[in-house]
Every structure is written in structure tokens, then in C-alpha cells.
Amino acid sequence: MRSFDKRLVGFSTGALTRGDWRTGIERCRALHLEVIELSALRYEEFNGLVDGAKNAKLSDFSYVSIHLPASYATEDELSVLKGVHRIAEMEWPLILHPDAVKDWAGWKEFGSLICIENMDKRKLTGRTVDELDQVFECLPEASFCFDYGHAKQVDPTMSQGRSLLERFGNRLRQIHFSDVDSNNHHVSLNYPALETFARLRDMTVPIVPIILETAVEQHEAEAQVELARQFFSEHSPFASASDHFLISR
Amino acid sequence: MIRPDSAFVVFGSLARKEYTNGSDLDWTLLIDGQTHPQDTKTTVDLKALLERENWKQPSPRGIFGSLSFGHSLVHDIGGPGDTYINTTCRVLLLLESLAIVGGIVRDRVIRAVLARYLEEDTHFHPSNGSRSFVPRFLLNDIVRYWRTVAVDYATKTKEHDHKKWALRNIKLRMSRKLIFVSGLLMCFLCQLSREKIPADRDIFGDSDASNARFVNFLARMIGQTPLDLLASVLLDRGLQQGTGELIFDNYDKFLAALDDAKKRAWLENLTYEEAKTDDLFNELRQVSKNFQEGLRRLFFEDDSELRKLSQVYAIF
Numbered sequence: 001m002r003s004f005d006k007r008l009v010g011f012s013t014g015a016l017t018r019g020d021w022r023t024g025i026e027r028c029r030a031l032h033l034e035v036i037e038l039s040a041l042r043y044e045e046f047n048g049l050v051d052g053a054k055n056a057k058l059s060d061f062s063y064v065s066i067h068l069p070a071s072y073a074t075e076d077e078l079s080v081l082k083g084v085h086r087i088a089e090m091e092w093p094l095i096l097h098p099d100a101v102k103d104w105a106g107w108k109e110f111g112s113l114i115c116i117e118n119m120d121k122r123k124l125t126g127r128t129v130d131e132l133d134q135v136f137e138c139l140p141e142a143s144f145c146f147d148y149g150h151a152k153q154v155d156p157t158m159s160q161g162r163s164l165l166e167r168f169g170n171r172l173r174q175i176h177f178s179d180v181d182s183n184n185h186h187v188s189l190n191y192p193a194l195e196t197f198a199r200l201r202d203m204t205v206p207i208v209p210i211i212l213e214t215a216v217e218q219h220e221a222e223a224q225v226e227l228a229r230q231f232f233s234e235h236s237p238f239a240s241a242s243d244h245f246l247i248s249r
Numbered sequence: 250m251i252r253p254d255s256a257f258v259v260f261g262s263l264a265r266k267e268y269t270n271g272s273d274l275d276w277t278l279l280i281d282g283q284t285h286p287q288d289t290k291t292t293v294d295l296k297a298l299l300e301r302e303n304w305k306q307p308s309p310r311g312i313f314g315s316l317s318f319g320h321s322l323v324h325d326i327g328g329p330g331d332t333y334i335n336t337t338c339r340v341l342l343l344l345e346s347l348a349i350v351g352g353i354v355r356d357r358v359i360r361a362v363l364a365r366y367l368e369e370d371t372h373f374h375p376s377n378g379s380r381s382f383v384p385r386f387l388l389n390d391i392v393r394y395w396r397t398v399a400v401d402y403a404t405k406t407k408e409h410d411h412k413k414w415a416l417r418n419i420k421l422r423m424s425r426k427l428i429f430v431s432g433l434l435m436c437f438l439c440q441l442s443r444e445k446i447p448a449d450r451d452i453f454g455d456s457d458a459s460n461a462r463f464v465n466f467l468a469r470m471i472g473q474t475p476l477d478l479l480a481s482v483l484l485d486r487g488l489q490q491g492t493g494e495l496i497f498d499n500y501d502k503f504l505a506a507l508d509d510a511k512k513r514a515w516l517e518n519l520t521y522e523e524a525k526t527d528d529l530f531n532e533l534r535q536v537s538k539n540f541q542e543g544l545r546r547l548f549f550e551d552d553s554e555l556r557k558l559s560q561v562y563a564i565f
Contacts, residue, residue, distance in 0.1 A: 121353055122253055128353070155357050157364040159464035182254065182282050199461055 007232040008063060008209040009225050014039030015178075015186065015215045021049055025056065031221055035063040035209040037095065037174075043072040043080070050083040054090060063209045065093040065115070065174055070100055077102045088113055093173050095145050098126035104138035111141040115173050118164055120150045120184050127154045129163045136168070143173035146204070148197050149180035149213070158199040165203040175204060177228055178214040186213045188220065189227045197231070198238040206232075250291055250298075254282030256351025257295065260313065264347040266474050267424070269508035273305040275312075277338060281319030281354050288316055312337050319358040326365055326390065333397065340394040343471055344428040359471060363464045366390070382440040383562055384467070391432035392563070398425050415519040415530055422537035423503045430544060431475035434482055437558045438470065439463070441486075476500070488551045495543030499536045506533055 010033040013024025021038050028036045038053050040046040046069050058064050066087060072080055084094060084107075093115040101107060107114055116135055119126035126132055127150070136142060146168075151161030165172070178186045179193035189212075210232065212224055231238050251257050260275040262268045276299075278292050292315055300306060307313035312334045322339045325331045339362060348355035366387040402421050406414045470478060476497075483493045506512045506529070515529055524530045548559040 121357075128356070154353060155360050157360045157461060157464055159360050159364070159461040159468065160356070162461040163465050 007206060007229060008035045009033065009177075009228045009232075010035030010037065010061075010063070010209065010211055011221060011225070012037040012039045012067060012176075012211050012213045014041050014067065015213050016218070016221060018215065019045060021045070022052065022056070025058070027218055027221070029060065030218070031225060033225065034061060035211065036061045037065045037067055037211045039067040041067055041070045043069040043076060045069075046080060046083055050087045054087065064090075065095055065209075065211070067095040068097075068100070070097045072100060074102045077106065081106045084110060093143060093145075095174065096142075097123070098132070098135045099123045107139055108141075112143045112171075112173075114139055114141075115143045115145045117145040117176065118147050118150050118154075120147075120180055121154050122184055128160055129167050132164065132168060136171075142171070144168040144171035145174040145176060146172055147176035147213075148200070149176065149178050149186060149193075151200075152193065152196050153180045153182070153184070156196060158196060161200055162203065165200060169203065172204065172208055175208055175210045176213050177210045177231075178212055186215060188214045188216060189224055189231075194227070194231055194238045198236075201232070201236070201238065250294060251278070251350045252285060252288070252291070254354060255280045255288065255291075256354035257349045258342070258351075258355050259347050259349055260341045260345055262424070264345045264474075265424070265428070265476065267476070267504055269504060270510055271305070271507065271513045273307055274299060275307045275314075277313060277315065277317040279317050279319065279342075279351070279354060279358060281358050284318070292316055319354075319361065322358055323361045323365055326362070326369075326386075333401075336390070336394060336397065340391060340432070341428075344391070344432050345475060356468070360464050360468060363387070363467050364460060367460045367463050382443045383436050383558065384439055384463070385436075385562070387467075388433070388436040388562060391429065391436065395425075395429035395432075398429075411521070413517045414521070415524055416513065416516040419503065419506075419516065419530075419533050419537060422534075423500065423540060426540075426544070427475050427479070427500065431478045433548075433559075433563065434478060435467065435470045436562070437555060438482070439466065440558060441554055483547070486552055486555075488547060492543050492546040492551055495539050495546065499540040499543065502536045503533065503540070506536075 011028050013021040016027040017024040038049055040049040069080060088110055094113050095115050095117055097119060098116055099119060118132060126135060146165060151158060151164060154160055179190055181187050210228055212228060214224055216224055230236060256279045258277050258279050262272045263274060278288065280288055296314060317338045321335050325335050342359060366384055369386045370384055402417060405417060512529055519527060519530055549556050
């Protein structure tokens with residue numbers, strides 16, 4: 001029997017305090033979160049985060065990851081890779097959008113530290129099994145970050161999402177957990193979205209950390225964390241039929 | 250020109266990878282998500298672009314060359330909202346479509362349509378485990394579409410003042426029938442190849458998980474052309490070589506005739522009276538009879554499991 005009781009839920013600093021990862025850490029700490037993703041979604045934030053995060057006090061978090069820039073100019077890839085070199089010694093998973101990469105050759109040496117995220121519908125790659133197969137061919141050792149909201153936006157039946165987890169579940173290192181609207185904005189967890197996500201609840205193992213990317217105020221953040229914990233708890237109100245089967249077996 | 254949340258989808262011979270000289274281009278601008286006033290203009294621009302590039306346009310009074318919407322395709326299955334146009338667009342999306350732009354949108358709508366068919370189906374599973382794997386709701390829609398096309402042939406002939414009737418007749422007996430056959434096989438393969446559906450338990454536990462696996466299984470078949478699907482069935486099930494020859498050799502003759510500009514033009518101008526003694530028309534009628542004989546052997550003779558499924562599901 002699986003236990004869903006000890007799911008590690010945390011926030012992306014970019015969701016809590018856009019563009020200010022230091023304050024984001026304090027907000028996560030105030031929420032008593034054990035896991036955290038330091039976000040440098042915008043290229044301009046990246047070098048500052050790399051230099052600062054190495055010296056930041058993060059020992060109270062059991063899991064830390066870095067979200068690399070979601071896009072950058074071709075001529076800036078070398079600079080991004082230099083930053084990745086500097087931060088790699090921390091051995092934190094590095095979340096990477098596959099559509100941002102210009103030349104895969106420079107990324108290979110980081111092995112499983114590079115954590116490829118499935119993409120939203122706007123992107124031209126990284127959305128489906130076929131598209132991610134091509135990415136993992138380029139980075140055979142890379143790990144996988146499954147984004148529930150992106151998967152739902154690409155295919156609300158979650159059948160494509162199921163295929164992603166069936167195919168790349170053995171690489172799964174982190175989960176992004178928030179809803180994404182039709183305009184590609186990360187929005188708060190809500191009941192219709194969670195009912196849709198429940199179609200995959202049986203697919204992720206309990207030890208994988210869950211990062212919320214919903215842009216919310218501090219007073220709303222706690223409720224979002226609680227909702228995520230409820231979702232992944234053994235007695236989840238969102239249990240799918242598969243869960244009932246697994247639990248009662 | 251094509252916005253996000255929309256797709257330029259083609260149907261017919263191009264989607265089946267059977268495009269020949271003289272084929273027209275059936276297409277739709279599929280919107281799945283927010284619509285925009287500009288979408289109508291986009292269809293006008295697309296028509297102009299295709300005309301400039303010398304693509305033969307679909308009939309202006311027909312189903313194609315305009316907008317279609319994911320919401321109607323997914324939610325109006327049956328009922329008063331399921332117009333002839335909606336049914337045609339939905340079933341063709343499953344049986345012979347290809348996204349030139351916006352593949353992810355086409356795929357999303359297809360999966361949502363499949364999920365609708367399967368979710369309705371799962372309400373009726375017996376608890377003793379004797380459930381059939383054939384998706385009956387989907388099957389009924391495919392059968393309904395085929396019968397509708399056959400009936401509509403008569404109406405179209407009348408509406409077009411009997412012009413091009415011979416060409417339409419041969420297409421009905423060959424390419425229209427082919428997509429019905431591929432739809433039928435798709436449904437039957439859910440039963441015949443159920444071991445290929447990845448599952449960590451009995452997939453028919455009425456769960457969302459089992460439906461998602463089922464959607465994936467069907468979506469993979471939809472990714473094949475009708476001819477490829479038919480060929481894979483013949484090979485996988487080790488059917489009689491003669492059956493395959495009857496089907497594929499005759500289909501090849503049909504495509505060769507359509508690809509011949511003179512023959513195509515001849516058929517387009519043929520009258521009923523002339524057809525009675527016309528060599529080309531009667532040759533192609535024989536081709537279609539041979540094709541039909543191959544299909545009869547496939548569904549009713551060579552394979553006992555297919556025969557049983559045909560008897561149980563294809564008529565009643």
C-alpha cells in the first residue's frame with residue numbers, strides 16, 4: 001500500500017514574490033515549507049540568483065531546486081551555461097524548459113541535474129511524449145519535472161499526461177502543481193482542476209516533491225498548500241477510482 | 250495567420266495520403282478555446298491563399314472551407330445540436346484528418362471526443378467482468394456516419410443535377426467505404442488487441458485511469474492512415490493473401506484511375522445512360538465489387554473473431 005501522508009509541498013519563489021527570490025525564501029519559511037524552488041524564470045534574474053543562492057541559508061529546506069530561465073537569446077546561452085556550471089556543485093535539480101535550449105551539446109554534462117519540464121500548449125516542443133522523446137534523446141540522463149497544469153492545458157482528458165508519466169515516470173524528480181488557464185497564466189488550485197488532476201493521482205510516487213507555481217498573496221498561499229496536501233493525502237476528497245482500488249487492495 | 254488554440258486541419262485524400270491529380274482540398278479552421286472575430290477573416294485569407302497556390306477548393310455550399318469548433322464537436326454528440334455538419338466534422342476528424350498547423354489542438358479535440366464516447370460507454374459495464382471491449386457509442390457514431398454518407402449520396406446527386414454522379418458513386422464504393430472500414434476495425438481492435446492496451450490491472454474498472462489508457466490506445470490508431478490500419482490488421486492477424494490482394498490491388502486501381510486526368514474528367518461528365526455501356530465506369534464498378542469481396546472475406550470469412558464481432562456489432 002502506498003502512503004500519501006508525507007507529501008513534500010513547497011512554493012516557487014517566483015510565484016510568491018516575483019523577481020525577488022530572497023523575499024520568496026522568507027515567505028516559504030514563514031509557511032513552514034520543507035521544499036522550495038528558487039525561480040529565475042527571467043534571464044535577467046539568473047546570474048544574481050546563482051551567486052546569491054550558493055551562500056543563502058537554506059539548510060532548513062530538505063529539498064531545493066532552481067528554475068532556469070524560460071527563454072533567452074541565442075547569444076546568451078553561453079552565459080546561462082556558465083551560471084549552471086557555478087550552481088551545479090550544489091547538486092540541486094535544475095528545472096529547464098526544453099524550448100529555451102538552443103544547442104543541447106552544452107547541457108549534456110549536467111546529467112540528471114537537468115530536470116526537463118513538460119510544456120504548455122503555446123510552445124512548439126516538449127508537450128507530448130513524442131516531443132519529449134526527442135528531448136531525452138539529446139539529454140539521455142536528464143530527469144523529469146511533471147507539470148500538471150501544462151498537461152491539463154494540452155489535453156484536459158489527461159490521457160496525454162498519463163502517457164508522459166508512463167513513459168518518463170522513472171525519471172520523475174519534481175512536480176509542478178497549479179492550474180493553467182487558457183491564456184497560459186498559472187492560477188490558483190481550484191476544485192474543477194483538482195478533479196481533472198485526480199485522473200493521474202495514482203501515477204506519482206509519494207517521495208517526489210511538489211512545487212506550487214500559483215501566483216498568490218501570502219494569506220492565500222497557506223490555503224493553496226493545504227489544498228495540495230489534501231489532494232495527495234491518503235483520504236483525499238479527490239481520490240480517483242484507481243486510488244480506491246489501490247487503497248482497498 | 251493561424252492563432253494559438255486553432256488548427257488548420259485537412260480531411261479527405263490528403264489526410265489519407267492518397268492525394269491525386271484533381272483531388273480537392275477539404276479543410277477546416279478548427280477553434281478550440283477562445284474564439285476571435287478575426288477567425289472568420291482568417292478563413293477568407295486561407296481560401297485566397299489556397300486559390301493562389303492552385304489548390305482545388307471544396308464546394309462553397311459544403312461542410313469544408315470554414316470554421317469548426319471543438320466545443321460543438323465534443324459536447325454535441327447526438328441530440329439536436331449534432332447537425333450533419335457537426336457529425337461529419339467530428340467523425341472525419343477521427344477517421345481521416347491531418348493538422349497542417351496546430352497539431353496539438355487537433356490532438357486535444359480528438360482526445361476529448363474519444364473521452365466523451367468512452368465516458369458514456371462506461372456507465373453500462375456489467376460487474377461480472379463479462380464486459381466487451383468494443384466502444385459501442387463510438388462504433389454507433391461511425392456506423393451512423395457511414396449510413397448518412399450513403400443516403401446523402403442520393404441527395405447530393407439530385408442537388409448537383411446529376412453532375413459528377415459517377416465519380417461520387419465510385420468514391421462512395423471505395424474511399425468512403427474505406428474510412429468506414431477503418432473506423433469499424435478501430436473499434437474491433439479494442440477487443441481483439443486488448444492485451445496491447447497498457448494496464449496495471451483490468452482496464453475496465455470504470456476509472457478515469459482506464460479511460461485515459463483507452464483514449465491513448467485509440468489515439469495511436471487514429472494516428473495511422475486508413476490504409477495503414479487496414480494493412481496492419483491483415484498482417485497482424487495473418488489473413489489470407491488473396492484477401493489482401495483483393496483489397497489493396499483494387500484500391501490501387503481506383504487511385505490510379507482518379508490520378509488520371511482524362512479518366513477523371515470522363516467520369517465527371519458521364520450520364521446515367523452512357524454509364525450502362527461505358528468501359529471505364531464498368532471497369533471501376535468491377536474494381537469496387539472486388540474490393541467489397543475482399544472486405545467481405547476480411548470481416549466474415551477469414552477470421553473467426555472478426556466474423557463474430559461483425560455479426561454482433563456491425564448490424565444490430
